[in-house]
Amino acid sequence: MAKRKNKRKSADYVHSKKESVKSKNVMNPFEIHVNKEKLRVLGKKQKNDRGVPGISRAKAIQKRKHTLLKEYKGLHKSNKFMDKRIGEKNYIMTNEDKSMARFTAVRVKAHNKKSIFNLADDEVLTHKGQTLSEIEKFEDPRSDDESLDDENVSGNLDQQFVADAHFGGGVLKNTGKEGAKTHKELIDQLIAESKKRKAEKQKTKEATLELTEKLDSEWKDLLPIVNPSKKVEEEVNKSKVDDYDKVMRELKFEARGTVSDRLKTEDEIVKEEKEKLEKLEQERVERMRGDLKQSISKPNHRSADDLEDDFVYESDPEYMLSYNKEGETNVQIDAEINGVIITQNNESEVEVSQKNSGDRSDEDEEPEIDSEDNLSDLKDGDSESESDIEASIATGKNELENRDIKNEEVLKVNNDRRSDIKEDKSLQDKIKDDLLKRKEVMEQARKELPYTFTLPESYESLQKTFENQSSSHQNVIIERMIKCNHPSLAEGNKENLGLLFAYLLQYVNDLFEDVTDAESIKNSFEIFSALIPQIYDLAQLNPENAHHSVLEVMKEKQGEYRKKPKEHPGYEILAFLKLVSSLFPTSDFRHQIVTPCFVFIEQMLTKCKVKCKRDISYGLFLSTLILEYTVISKRYLPAVIIFLTGILHMAVPKSKPKLIKILPPFKATASDLVLLENYSLGSFKSLHLDSKDLVNDDISEEYKVRVLYVALKLLEEFYNNLKELSSSIEIFNPVLRYLDMIPTCNYPREIKTCLEDLTNTLRNGKVNKKLNYIIMAAERPKALRLYEPKIEEVYDGKRYKKQSKVKAERDKMLHKLKKETKGALREIRRDKAFLGRIKINERIQSDKERKDKVKRLYAEAAMQQSELNSLDRKRKKK
Template sequence: MAKGGGSQLSQLKSKLHSSGVTDRRQLSKKSRSRKGGQDEKDAAEARRNKINAIVADLNPFEQKVTKPKHEVLGRKIKGAVGRPGAAKASGLAQRRETLLPEWQARDRTGTFVDRRFGENDANMTPEEKMLERFATEKQRRAAKGAAFNLNDDDDLLTHYGQSLSGLDDLADIRLPEDDEDEDDSGRMTAQGHFGGFGDNEDGEKSKADVMREVIAKSKFHKLERQKVKDADDELREQLDDELADIRGLLFEQPAVPTPAPPIDTNAKPKLSVFPGPATGANATAVAGVNTDATAGQDKPTSSYDTFVRELAFERRAKPQDRLKSEEELAAEQAERLRKAEKARLKRMRGDESDDEADEDDDGGKRRKRSKGANSSSAPKRAAQADDLDDDFELDGMTAGEVYGLGAGLAESGTVDASDAEEDDDTEDDNDEEGQDDAAEGVEIEEEDDDDDEEEDDFADLADADDAIRIGEDEDSEQEGDHEALTSYSKAEAKTGKTDTVTKPKSTPVTQSKLPFTFSCPATHDELLSLLETHQINPKHIPTVIKRIRTLHHPSLAEDNKYRLQAFIGVLIDHTLHWAGQAQMHQSTTGQKHKLAFAIVNSLIPHIFSLSQTYPAASAEHFVNKLALMQRNLSRGLAKGPTEDNARTWPGLPELTLLRLVGTVWPTSDKQHNVTTPLALLIAQYLAHARIRSVSDLASGLFLCSLVVSNEVESRRLFPEALNFLFSSIAILASFGQEKKQQRETLAKIRGVAEEYGIPTPDVDAVHTRHLRLSGEDVVEATDQAVDLPSLIITKSGADSQKRTELLSVALTLTSKFSELYDGSTSYIELFTPFSVLLSASFSTASSTVSASLSRSLHLASTSRRYLRLQAHRAIAIASHVPKFDQQGYNPDRKSALDPDVERVQIQKMKALIKKERKGAIRELRRDNQFIAQVRKQDQAEEDQTYKRKMDKIMSTLQVERSEQKQLERAKANIKRRAGKK
């Protein structure tokens, strides 16, 4: 046992001495040479093992012992004793074998893989590796040459799949008999000798013989194909000759001989395509050729041949012009309008010459007018709207005849037809102005005073379902601070001459005299001035707008885009202007009133198209109009909502604008720059404006119809519309003839409204009592649309028919809202007040709507699920039974006391992941340290090599310099000696 104290050296010597390990250098020569061979190797191995054990026991840092907290007998903890030095050495060795080669070959693109057998097997000796390689090479060579080895006994020769070893050598040789001749013996000899000593016909052929056979077979097959083709041609010719007979049999028509034409030796045979059936001797007559004239020909020409020739020489399609771009189409259309305007001005001045009239505007092509009898007697056509596009070349007609200046204007139907299609000359395939085609198709005609005229086309500005056309009377007293939606010139504002329908300054121009070019107005005053200057008929306004847009297409000039953006506001102002004209002239004649509505409808497609092209500019115009309406509403409310001169409800121009906004812009968006202010403005009208007359009710119901049409997709809740409908029905409906009964019913209705939070300031008020229908005035509502002009001029509730119509509209809108909000969670709270109100009303229509609402409310109440506690069976009281650990108590197990197995597994997985992550980080850190050490060693080696190289170079330079100095000193000595002499 070694001593516990002393230095490391003394401890080492003591252990070496105690273990019997001695220094071989101290042994004598005789003792060292006593052992040899295997005994000496075994002794050296045992000596090395002893020295390693002594070194391991001597170094206290070679082992790392982790002492457990609790000592348990018989338990071995894995990893309690570690050897960090050995682990580190093994890790370094492993990195030298794996990581170091990869790092050294990091910049190499190609690698060499050693596939030699047994090269990487450390358990094999070099002799075993050589034997295995030799055996593998022999097997590889044997596998390659086995197919061509004739000396292999295992492989047998075969002939036609039969083995030759099993055949008898003399089985196929027939022995001759005594009476046979010598020829048989000769054949037998040749057969027995396998043809080796003489020529054999069945032997291998030469290349020349093979080529001769190939040529012969080719000629034979070619001849066969020619025979088949000749047979097919003969059959085809026979069928062609009998085609006429077959057609006659198919159509069941008798053969009709065709008389032969006169013989003309100079004329070519006449051909006819399928002239008719013919048989026998009439076959040549069917072909249209004289029998004598075709006697010298081989075959008569048949109709089938004629048809085939016509198909062969059919005219081919000619190439068409390329598809033009949008800019090119717009430029051509604008240029065509300019040329047409130039021609119109020349015709108007009467200064066009014959040369100018004969020259075409597009290509300079000249045509002479025919002045003979034929031209004068030829029928003349009326001027068409597409003369500028298709047949602008005069084709022998005068310019007056082409443009409708001749006799065609005297006819009654010519001008009307041209007026109905006056926009076709500027029609083009312009994609950007595709929406304008709808405007071109609108026929604005002056209507007669007959009672059977159709309804006006203003229905698209009102609700599509109810056709409600309502508004506010503008004949009321004008307020000083109320701003108009449309702007007029100062002269018109002072004189009041804004009527563009009833007071034309002169006779409007006709369709043929309408100018083709116009300037783009920047304001509404400029547009009115332009229409007045050119004396434009109101029904030609859509044509003027169309031509303005064509001449100022954005692709024609850089500033046209900004002109059209300003033109959107002009069109909006003009639409509102004509809506005001319709309201102004509703009391005079229905003809002018409907004409104004038709013009409004024709302007809407232009506004829609330009809004799609320039949404930002259009939205700004619309928002400015909506803001102006909101300011007017605020001014009216400031004067007093119940005052007669307070203009709180929108008139016909304002309603037209609101309807136009819902048509141009999407109303289903959650947030929109235009439709969101629209919804807020409508809600403000319905919530703050007070009901005073029939016109107020009509305006409010129209706003409710806009809400229905705008919210049909999004189904957003609009409580202001429902509150207005409730108040309207409560104001108009009749609740009996006795006043006491009416007071009781109204008190009940006000109580229900107060319960559900519905404001009813106008119900049974002094200023609305004249609007209520009495029991005697109640009539059945009809399906006829509400007459908007009559509702505008209505001042009081004297006309029970109009009030009945408004009540019918309110009930219809209630049904629409019921359908709109069907399925809503608050349906019962929204329409229970309407059910109570309608059940108290004395009206057949109210009873019908009330019954429908009652059914809907019943279904909603049955399908509604009220809030309640969760329905489940009672849960038993938990019994706390101790959970015994089947694996036994283990103090090292952290999760031994956790009863949740799933949580235990999760914690185990987390711990394992954490351990693996830490181990991976540790290995990566060690790899980086190893790479850094290798780099440091490489850099040290490079520095040492460089230092040695530089030292060698400096040594060489120093030697050379030393020799140079010695030479210089020698030369100096020689010169000095020579000087002394």
């Protein structure tokens, strides 16, 4: 067996191959051309001192082959492939942009090709309630061959006529008559029979269609009677639609916006809202006046084919017109029936009494109604009407006696009038019911809030508007004021809304100054929370005015606080501080309003004494505000941690010999929050503080539990907010010490769990925190002192003209133009030389091919001649 050779290449072979590759990249010294200079300048860098003309020439020729040669070969040829697709030569457009541009071009092209007489695409033509697409189905159940089977109805030529006309007849046929029919007579007979058969065919077709339509209509009427049970079974077997399917169908058939739907501007939206409120206010005023047109429901839509088969005449006397024996109608004078007001110049005595008992006073017809109707006129309507009628009868008697009228005629008239009174009692009851209904609508309209409001001219008018209004109603009032007086509707509205913002600040201030008990403070906070959204909207409409107004208020409150720095100020400070966090950004490093508020809160937490329940709740409210202010900026305020630590200190039991140190304003002996009763098995609905806790009452055991829970939760939130600081362990180290001192035996399970979690969190943070020793920064090494180099100007032998900057720039551009022109001419010459060489080569190639063809023809001719010569020699031999 032969030994297999090792295919692995030696290291020497690989090394030699690498050297050969490197040698290819090395320039051939014989191809390098050295450009000599006339004047050699020392130290001057030369860019073009060496060149490689062979390689440069080869590159230029290769470039011309790819550009100029291709253009030359495609010259005078029409079979080029030009890619004219939209966006194909635009490298910036993406594939999606290209497809959209092409789709748009196709749609525009199709749109331009449409005729101007074509109908619009969105118009649907109907006939008898059906669209043309539904009608034009061409579903005729009859076959086209039915008419061909009946020879009498068919319009074709019969067999006898064809036999006579084409296959005989004429003089040779025995017709039984004298002479034979001519060709003209036959044609006339053919035309008459054909018309007759076509008329019969059309008549039969119309009769068939009428019968078919009649059968279809009768069948549709019989369908519900034929199979009612099947429909019920289908409804029973039909499964209930799932909620998911309902939502899916709603989304499927939801109206989609088109490109033509324009979004409304902010001014248009505001204008529409104002018009809507004005319309609602007009309807409310009409209801207050007793106009019940709005309450009458609109009739349902009726089509043009409605024959009013379901019309029923009303038996109500208000709509049924009737007359009594004296020819008087039962319709009330000045009543409105179907939009028409009934009037009469000469009112009868009975109608006058009905009008006096049923009409409203002039004050009720005014839009502003202050007096209320007690319906006393409706209660005594019957007695008044009878008494009026009896009085009218008495006066009639006196007049008749004075005029010497007979007693019999007088008695007859009186009896007729008494019979009319009985007949009109039902009408009076109907009028009473209508008036009661109208009265209810009017009272309901009076209780409704107006839909349009004018801006208050003074603070007193705003107070009058808010008087006896709930928090939700006050919110709606301010909202409607803003909508009806938006800055885009009139020029002076922006300044007036600024005044309204200032009035609202004053209203909030007065709202919390009048707080006396727990119910009033709760009501004040409810109204304040309802007004905050509208105050925010006003601040956005006029930011400069809002900024200035709030700043002035805070300056004023700060000045009042400085008079008594050791006592907590009023509750209005809490409202304004909460309002600042809603109106302005609290995460800025420096803000003209928020930053002074930080200082103000820190002063109150540091200097105000903590003695009673109100002080503790007040401080916890301020701590919550600080957490809200710093949740984004992660800012650290020492006063908050000190206050919360003091709350924990007050919950630690103390003995006289051993006192625990604490920072002011807390005292070392304070133990007001120590829990004395056992709540370990108790349950609380809510452990959070309420607005009622701000009232100064006695500290209860339940309140101690809730205060400790709130303090622990705030400390937990502050630790999560500040744990990224390098000094977080030192900040919360006192908190951990006080947490260990609080006895948890009497507290509920929620408090124990919260306290243990906070303690474990602080300890774990202390263990995991690594302290880095402070090291002084290393000093940079000083550099050695060096002498500054002496720079001298070197004369390069060129002289430059002293000229202006513009002229120098122009000369520079002319020089560049001249240089580029020379380069362009040189390239044109080289291109012409390249094309000349290509043409010469083509000419030489074509000449060579022509010579080869000529030689081939001569050779073929010589072979043919030799064959002819050989044939001639053979003939001669024979």
